[in-house]
Each structure stands twice: as C-alpha cells, then as structure tokens.
Amino acid sequence: MSHKVMHICLSSGWGGLEMYPSRIIPELQRQGWEVHGLALAGSRVADSLAAAGVTPLSVASRGGALLAVARILGYLRRHRIQVLHCHKSSDLRLVALLKTLRPSLRLFFTEHMGVTRPKKGLYHRWAYGKLSRLFSISEATRARNLKAFALPPERIQRLYLGIDPTPYAVHGDIDALRSELGAPPGALLIGLPGRLTPGKGQDIWLEALVRLAVRAPALHWHAVIIGGLHASEGSDEPYVAELEAKVAALGLGERVAFSGFRGDLPRLLRALDIVCIPSTNEAFGLTVIEAMAAGRPVIGADSGAIPELLDGAVGRLAAPDDPDAWAQQLEALADDPALRQQLGGAAEERVRRDFSLSAHVAALCDAYVAADTGKEAA
Template identity: 85%
Template sequence: MSHKVMHICLSSGWGGLEMYPSRIIPELEHQGWEVHGMALAGSRVADSLRAAGVTPLTVASRGQALLATVRILSYLRRHHIQVLHCHKSSDLRLAALLKSLRPGLRLFFTEHMGVTRPKKGLYHRWAYGKLSRLFSISEATRARNLKAFALPPERIQRLYLGIDPAPYAAGDDSQALRGELGTPQGALLIGLPGRLTPGKGQDLWLEALARLAERAPALPWHAAMIGGLTASEGSDEAYVAELEAKVTALGLNERVSFAGFRSDLPRLLGTLDIVCIPSTNEAFGLTVIEAMAAGRPVIGADSGAIPELLDSEVGRLAAPDDPDAWARQLEALASDPGLRQRLGKAAAERVLRDFTLSAHVAALCTAYTISMESA
C-alpha cells in the first residue's frame, strides 16, 4: 500500500503558494505517494487540485473547517492518511487540532512567504510545536524562520523549490510569437514576467528602460511586461494603472507592451533575449529558475533569495532601488550576444543540477518517510 499525504491549502487567493500543491502532485504520485487535498469550496485551489486528478475535501471557510473536525478526522481514518502538509499559517489551527486528536499524524508546513515578525507566543508554540518539519524555501527565509519560531534548528529545513525543466527547454523563438509581444523585426526582446503588484519592481524596471534608451539610443529593443492585468489574475489594478501612466510619462509607449496573463509562459520565456526579475524581496524566485531553465540570461534584484539562485556564472544582479544599475546591466547584456548565450547555457545546466521538481519532491518524500519511521 502506498503512503498517503493530504495537502491543506484553505486560501481564496491565487499565487505561487496556492499553485504549489497541484504543481507537485504528479511527481508525488510518480514517486509512490497517494495524494489527497483539502481546499475551500469554489476556490481556484480546489479547481487546480481537480485538474491535477485529486478530488479535494472541501469546506466553506476556515471557520467551518474547525467545525468539521470530526468529519475531517473520519476522512483521514477512512483513507489511512498518515501525513498532513499545510501551506498557510492560518491552516495550522486546524492541522494542529487534528494532530492533537490523532497523535499519530505527521504534520508539515511550508513557509512560502518569509515571516516578518516573531511567532513565539503560546498559540504559536502550541501549533508550530506539532510540526515534524517546517520547510523554508531558501536560506534567506530559513534565517528569518530560525529567529521567528520557537523550534530547534533541525526541524527547520531549507528545501529549494523546483520545476520540471522539460517544457522550458523546448522554448519557442519564433518571430510570430515575438510579434504577439509587439517586437519589431531584429529588435532585442526584454521581458519581465510576474504579477503586477507593488514589490515586484515593474516601476523601477520602467525607469531603467528609460535610462537604457538614453544610454544607448541606437540599440534596438522592445520590452514586454508579462502578467495579468486584473485582480482576478492576481494583480493590483491600481498599480497596473500607475504603470500604464508611467509608460506614457517616460515616453515608452512604442517600446513597452503589456502582454497580460499568459498560460504559455514556458514557451514565451524561450523567445525573450533577457529576463528581468526586479522583485524587492523574493522568498525564493520561481520565475528566476523558470527563465534559467529556458536558457535565458537573467538580471535579478540583489535582495531576498535571488542571489542564492544567480551568480556571475549564470546571470547578473542589480540593486532593487537603483535604476541606473539596471540600465548598465541591460546595456552590457544587450550589446553582447555571446555573453547572453554563455549565461543562458550555464543557467539551464544549473537548473538541471540544483532545481528540478523531481529532486525537490524526492527530498519532500524523504522527510515524510523519516517522520513516519520515527513515530
């Protein structure tokens, strides 16, 4: 009989945290685990679990989940589920209660966001004290977690995220796809993929592009901002309006396009000549390794976890508050095709070595198994 795990994500939002359970389900199953899920009824998380082949146990709200404790315990017993894995701190109220009532459960939590304040009060000591392991998705977040939680260091494990590199390696540098992004024939294509929200750095990036135009007026380039434009797509509509106004104010209307949400990001990344990730404080930087897997040279913000992913062998870093530094890095890469090719090749090789989904899930399964064996 295969081991069984339930992933709990009672979130009504939609971002990397919410996408994570469905993203790893196929690999978990490939590595011999039977996966169950729990989500809010009508949420995109629930829909994503179904799309991954898992029919989730659903509740109307987090409050209703607490009231449904007996029903949830019955489900766990009926399906012989040994492991619970949570992804939002608010879900730990339920998970810790379930473990209190059924001590044999093994409880895990992935800290996706990076804590900003201590969590050492009585409640936090009780809830987080039930954990077999707290996963930090970078060294930067692990350092913060070691300070924030009243847990011994051995129970706070750094576990980098991973991707399946195959769809990104396929790429697509067709002129037709470049044309969809408004790129003139022969122009260099610079892209910034990600949610359009404050903190992702699109405003600084636009300043850098304006300075690039001043520094190298003869350089032919086009820039595409790739990400949903509406709240339902995870973006901040007021911020989007600010960015649109800034494009006009900087005189970049002919050189910057808003690509909107794209479901074909692996294919799209392959057509970019340079990828920019100017986020001010990424807990990991999944888009960074996606671009690396596509063999693209990446300029990333020298903050958060991004420096753990990028070094001078595979990309470039620039201060997240210095548009001149970004303009200099853009000019250096834009004017040197050989450098772009070398960085992109080394970046793709690093993903294969350090950031694959199969390796991530294998480490996850090892942690699950060790916890059960030590029960």
C-alpha cells in the same frame, strides 16, 4: 507504512503558494505517493487540485474547517492518511487541532512567504510545536525562520522549490511569439514576467528602461511586461493602472507592451533575449529558475533569495531600487550576444542540476518518511 499525504490549502487567493500543491502532485504520484487534498469549496485551489487528478475534500470557510474537524478526522481514518502538509499559516490552527485529537499524525508546513515578525507566543508555540518539519524555501527565509520560531534548528529545513525543466527547453516559432509580444524585427526583446503587484519592481524597471535609452540611443530594443492585468489573475489592479500611466508619462508607449496573462510562459520565455526579475524581496524566485530553465540570461534583484539562485556564471544582479544599475546591466548584456548565450546555457544546466521538481519532491518524500514512524490509527 502508508505512502499517503493530504495537502491542505484553505485559501481563496491565487499565487505561487496556492499553485504549489497541484504543481507537485504529478511528481508525488510518480514517486509512489497517494495524494489527497483539502481546500475551500469553489476556490481556484480546489479547481487546480481537481485538474491535477485529486478530488479534494472541501469546506465552506476556514472557520467551517474547524467545525468540520470530526468529518476531516473521519476522512483521514478511512483513507489511512498519516501525513498532512499545509501551506498557509492560518491553516496551522486546524492541523494542530487535528494532531491534538489524533497524535499519530505527522504535520508539515511550507513557509512560502518569508516570515517578517517573531512568532513565539503561546499560540504559536502550541501550533508550530506540533510540526514534524517546517520547510523554508531558501537560505534567506530559513535564517529569518530560525529567529522567528521557537523550534530547534533541525526541524526547520531549507528545501528549494523546483520545476520540471522539460517544457522550458521546447523551441517554438520564436519569430511568431516575438511578433505577438509587439517586438519589431531585429529588436532586442527584454521581458519582465511575474505578478503585477507592488514589490515586484516593474516601476523601477521602467525607469531603468528610460536610462537605457539615454545610455544607448542607437540600441534597438522592445520591452514587455508579462502577467495578468486583473485581480482574478493575482494582480493588483490599481498598481496595474499606475504602471500603465507611468509608461505613458515616461514616453515608453511605443517600446513597452503589456502581454496580459499568458498560459504559455515556458515557450514565451524562449522568445526573450533578456529576462529581468527586479522583485525587492523574493522568498525564493520561481520565475528566476523558470527563465533559467528556458536558457535565458537573467538580471535579478540583489535582495531576498535571488542571489542564491544567480551568480556571475549564470546571470547578473542589480540593486532593486537603483534604476541606473539596471540600465548598466541591460546595456552590458545587450552589447554582448555571446555572453547572453553563455549565461543562458549555464543557467539552463544549473536548473537541471540543482532546481528540478523531481529532486525537490524526492527530498519532500524523504522528510515525510523520516517523520512517519508512528503506527496508523484504526
């Protein structure tokens, strides 16, 4: 049996979906798989695959991929690849066509975003019907996927994402990092990491900080929004401008900073006293488990998949549209350093137990092998 897989992501964007293949490649290789890739020429996905040690097969466009079917099939035959794993719904037409032409292929699709409407038309039945397995990254998304797709339940598998917790456990020069983030000495440092796009909750969080200042006027705190400020970094630039204007309008200019993109998030999280994830509808919540892995107490939105990751033993929840609830949770954690330490330690342990990258990839490989029962084509 061939332990070879091609990851397909024909996206010109850059977010968690696009980062996923290169994130798991080292662990796939460690677990004995030879990894190949297919990406758009010149895309950040192609660059990330190359940086992970995989020189991807490339096409000029999604339409160009359909025209290059013969070339792609030839590549698969030469390298004796039987397993294809794609990550964008728009790529399913390509992989479904490939399987139609080469029935021995085994197809997998990770539904990263959380489907919002039924997909049971003739095209969807054809394309999704070719899949050996559709991976849902949380129970919340699996429930939606069970309703949306004309697939039997056993072909829709919940598979939580995972991370390597090791980099998040490294303690750096915390005082220097806090200074970089603009925190005055002795201040409680509150952070919100993530892409600056509508739906991530930064706007409601800013209103919560105003209420925190009213509720606890003696509390010495500083807050930082961590994330790229430009479209090339995955952010919505008009929304960034709105947030900057809102900080000024709310009188928070001296207490709220924008860090911009940071490539050192694992060690940066260690410098925070409280991490907030107020996203309105996360399909999973990768930033949540990153903060947990860093041993930080997390306040997350009580929506989407976040409640699956956080409970009272490891963090706190608040309604994503209720700034008063966020202010209340912030005040409670600010007043109790021992509770913050207890929650952070429990959160770190939970990630190692339930959300490790090695466990995620092991389950992925099990699915690949379980489905790969056909004989390779010559």
